[in-house]
Amino acid sequence: MTDAADPATVLVVEDDASLNAALATTLKAAGFRPVTARTAAEGLRWFAHYAPDIVLLDLGLPDRDGLGVIAEIRGRSQTPIVVLSARDAEAMKVEALDLGADDYVQKPFGVEELLARLRAGLRHAVQARGSTPLVRTGDLEIDLGLRLITKAREPLKLSPKEYDLLAELAVNLGHTVSHKDLLRAVWGSERADIQYLRVYVGQLRQKLGGFDGAPLLVSDPGVGYRLAQTAPA
Incomplete structure (x- = not known):
C-alpha cells in the first residue's frame, strides 16, 4: 500500500x-x-x-x-x-x-x-483502514473512518459534497488534485460543470479557515486545489 x-x-x-x-x-x-x-x-x-x-x-x-x-x-x-x-x-x-x-x-x-x-x-x-483513518494538518483533524471533522477540537459540520471534496484532498494531503480529478471523484465525471467545484471549494475554504495565518485549502490557479500539509497544532 x-x-x-x-x-x-x-x-x-x-x-x-x-x-x-x-x-x-x-x-x-x-x-x-x-x-x-x-x-x-x-x-x-x-x-x-x-x-x-x-x-x-x-x-x-x-x-x-x-x-x-x-x-x-x-x-x-x-x-x-x-x-x-x-x-x-x-x-x-x-x-x-x-x-x-x-x-x-x-x-x-x-x-x-x-x-x-x-x-x-x-x-x-x-x-x-482502522490503522490510519486520521489525517491531521494544522488544527484540522479528519477521521475518514467515522467521517468526523474537527477544527481546533470543535466539530465541523459539512454537507455530503463538501465532505467528499475534503476527503479527496485529505488522501492527497500536500499534493495538488486537478480540477478534472476532483470533478471525477466527487461528481462522477470530469465533464461536470466546474462552477460546481468552485462553489463548493469556496464554501469549504470558508469553513476550514486557516492556520498560522495561511489558508488550509490552497488554490493552484489553472491546475487544481490542495489541502496544505502543516504540522499539527
Missing part, C-alpha cells in the same frame, strides 16, 4: 493486449501507477510483489476464471477489486460481488466512469 501522498498503484489484469496497454496509458495520465498482467497467474504474482492499492480485474482470463482470482485475493487481503468484464449476466455480477469484488464495470465502458469508480474504491479503502 502506498502512502497517501504517493501515486496509487493499480494492478490491471486484462488479457486483451490493446485494452491492457490503453488502460495503462489512461491510468498513468490520470496520476495512477499502473502495473499490468495478462493472465491470472501473472496477476497474482504481481499482486504479491507490488501490494497494489486497488485491482482492476477482467473475468475472462486465458488460464483461469477471474472469479477464482477474486476468491484468492480475498483470502489474503481486503484490497479493493473492481471487476471489468464483457459478461452481462446478472448472476455473474452477483457471484463476483459475493466473492468480495467491490464494484463491477461492464465493457464497453466510459473512461471517466471507470476512473471515478477507482477513486471511490480507493477512498473507501482509506476510510476502512
Whole structure:
C-alpha cells in the first residue's frame, strides 16, 4: 500500500493486449501507477510483489476464471477489486460481488466512469483502514473512518459534497488534485460543470479557515486545489 501522498498503484489484469496497454496509458495520465498482467497467474504474482492499492480485474482470463482470482485475493487481503468484464449476466455480477469484488464495470465502458469508480474504491479503502483513518494538518483533524471533522477540537459540520471534496484532498494531503480529478471523484465525471467545484471549494475554504495565518485549502490557479500539509497544532 502506498502512502497517501504517493501515486496509487493499480494492478490491471486484462488479457486483451490493446485494452491492457490503453488502460495503462489512461491510468498513468490520470496520476495512477499502473502495473499490468495478462493472465491470472501473472496477476497474482504481481499482486504479491507490488501490494497494489486497488485491482482492476477482467473475468475472462486465458488460464483461469477471474472469479477464482477474486476468491484468492480475498483470502489474503481486503484490497479493493473492481471487476471489468464483457459478461452481462446478472448472476455473474452477483457471484463476483459475493466473492468480495467491490464494484463491477461492464465493457464497453466510459473512461471517466471507470476512473471515478477507482477513486471511490480507493477512498473507501482509506476510510476502512482502522490503522490510519486520521489525517491531521494544522488544527484540522479528519477521521475518514467515522467521517468526523474537527477544527481546533470543535466539530465541523459539512454537507455530503463538501465532505467528499475534503476527503479527496485529505488522501492527497500536500499534493495538488486537478480540477478534472476532483470533478471525477466527487461528481462522477470530469465533464461536470466546474462552477460546481468552485462553489463548493469556496464554501469549504470558508469553513476550514486557516492556520498560522495561511489558508488550509490552497488554490493552484489553472491546475487544481490542495489541502496544505502543516504540522499539527
